[in-house]
Amino acid sequence: MQLLDGKKVSEDIKVEIMAEVQKMKDNNEKVPHLAAIIVGNDGASLTYVGSKVKACERVGFESTLINLPSTTSETELLLKIKELNEDNNIDGFIVQLPLPDQIDTQKVLMAVDPSKDVDGFHPENFGKMALDMSTFIPATPFGILELLERYKVETKGKHTVVIGRSHIVGRPMSILMGRKGFPGNSTVTLTHSYTKNIAQITTQADIIITALGVPNYLKAEMVKEGAVVIDVGITRVADETTEKGYVITGDVDFENVSKKASFITPVPGGVGPMTIAMLLKNTLLAREQRKLANKK
DSSP: EEOOOOOHHHHHHHHHHHHHHHHHHHHTTOOOOEEEESSSHHHHHHHHHHHHHHHHHHTTOOOEEEEEEETHHHHHHHHHHHHHHTTOOOOEEEEOOOOTTOOOOOHHHSSSGGBTTTTTTSSSHHHHHHOOOOOOOOOHOOOOOOOHTTTTTTOOOOOOEEEEOOTTTHHHHHHHHTTTSSSSOOOOEETTOOOOSSHHHHHHSEEEEEEEOOOTTTTTSSTTTTEEEEEOOEEEEEESSSSSEEEEEEEEEEHHHTOSSSSOOSSSSHHHHHHHHHHHHHHHHHHHHHHHHOOO
């Protein structure tokens, strides 16, 4: 069994990005600028956005954090998005989800300029991804692809089972794993809450990608010997024996599944760190695209 170490790979990617930024500085070019909008004060979202800002500082990006109160109206948020769309200094930006109930998430994602949509959630970017065109790939799926690529995990002709059909992970992964090229060229089964006999399907899988958010859902008896297991689930499970009062748990019963897997991601330290690294990579890509567009 080999660990797919997202912490290590994400560090490697950040070092690579730092080198690119240094080249920009040496050439007196503008460095990438990432902005993030957060509405309200959800603890997990604040932590996540805070780590994005820290990562920007580390690689030499400029960053802007816009913190709006939870009472912000949809109109006010859309105005703020319009401002960022029109600000030439901003290369890419994200709107942290989830949003409060009074705001239509779909309307907000549609309002982001696709050329600044470094989360890859805009339908234009999602459509391009589905058509195998060059675009921003959502950061978590992008991170999974990068892990598979850097660890040279064979995907061609393999049977990939994706558990969960969210627009953020499950659906894009099912498209990306079936695309031509590497990682890809696998036969994909997308499973979800209405799938019957799910264990029957997962035991036939060469690669399992689970993004359910149900702690320890994937048990050893659901996995065949030598399978590749990618755990995207992150759930806080109460545990009074720890200082924080909780532990971070994935969808996979790691202790037992790891004994059968050929490759497996740990939680934490697997897919999580990759998400932020790939968001930085998308922002670098956005900067380069804007530079090219300005030359035309």
